[in-house]
Amino acid sequence: QVQLQQSGPGLVKPSQTLTLTCAISMDTVSSPFAAWVWIRQSPSRGLEWLGRTYYMSNWHHDYAVSVKSRITISPDTSKDQFSLQLNSVTPEDTAVYYCAREDRGTNAYSPWGQGTLVTVSS
Amino acid sequence: DIHMTQSPSSLSASVGDRVTVSCRASQSISSALNWYQQKPGKAPELVIYSAASLQSGAPSRFSGSGSGTDFTLTISSLQPEDFATYYCQQSSSVPFTFGPGTKVDVK
Numbered sequence: 001q002v003q004l005q006q007s008g009p010g011l012v013k014p015s016q017t018l019t020l021t022c023a024i025s026m027d028t029v030s031s032p033f034a035a036w037v038w039i040r041q042s043p044s045r046g047l048e049w050l051g052r053t054y055y056m057s058n059w060h061h062d063y064a065v066s067v068k069s070r071i072t073i074s075p076d077t078s079k080d081q082f083s084l085q086l087n088s089v090t091p092e093d094t095a096v097y098y099c100a101r102e103d104r105g106t107n108a109y110s111p112w113g114q115g116t117l118v119t120v121s122s
Numbered sequence: 123d124i125h126m127t128q129s130p131s132s133l134s135a136s137v138g139d140r141v142t143v144s145c146r147a148s149q150s151i152s153s154a155l156n157w158y159q160q161k162p163g164k165a166p167e168l169v170i171y172s173a174a175s176l177q178s179g180a181p182s183r184f185s186g187s188g189s190g191t192d193f194t195l196t197i198s199s200l201q202p203e204d205f206a207t208y209y210c211q212q213s214s215s216v217p218f219t220f221g222p223g224t225k226v227d228v229k
Binding site: 046047048049052062064065098103106107108109110111112113114115 | 123154156158164165166167168171172175177209211213216217218219220222223
């Protein structure tokens with residue numbers, strides 16, 4: 001069964017770039033049946049959808065308006081993983097970040113990565 | 123964006139109780155509604171997709187219903203492992219927004 005393993009730092013300084021990676025097992029990032037999603041969770045914002053990438057003839061990306069100017073989600077086909085980059089972070093970006101697989105047929109998310117607590121602080 | 127609300131925000135129940143959680147969308151989403159269970163310190167897990175379909179591996183005591191704007195998650199007989207927070211999510215249009223959650227705790 002598909003598994004997702006997240007990696008990346010737990011502490012990022014204000015104004016710097018947050019980078020997280022999600023490694024995919026038992027599936028491929030180019031699968032026509034899946035999209036690859038980043039979500040974050042904080043007490044103030046709850047579960048917040050950040051964006052997704054998927055392959056359908058070429059690569060597609062959708063991003064939340066709230067972070068659109070700062071976010072990049074990038075697939076890596078050589079390693080079957082995808083990454084999140086969030087630029088110019090502030091303390092408001094402190095959250096638990098999750099990656100997830102979206103079934104392109106149902107648009108439901110399963111499985112999820114284990115989560116990474118990212119704290120933005122100097 | 124489609125706004126999701128849930129009620130109640132929390133409820134207390136006992137093992138064996140029938141539990142119902144409601145979710146409402148700010149506009150019609152047909153049957154594009156998913157339910158997730160989250161336990162403390164863990165990632166959410168999919169329980170119900172497309173409003174009424176049971177995710178593989180999820181116990182049959184979980185069921186979902188509804189369409190349009192109003193949806194319900196029902197646990198027919200609450201088990202100890204079901205104490206958790208439940209979130210609905212619309213998957214009709216991007217961004218796929220989540221509800222604020224309903225915490226089910228021990229009475």
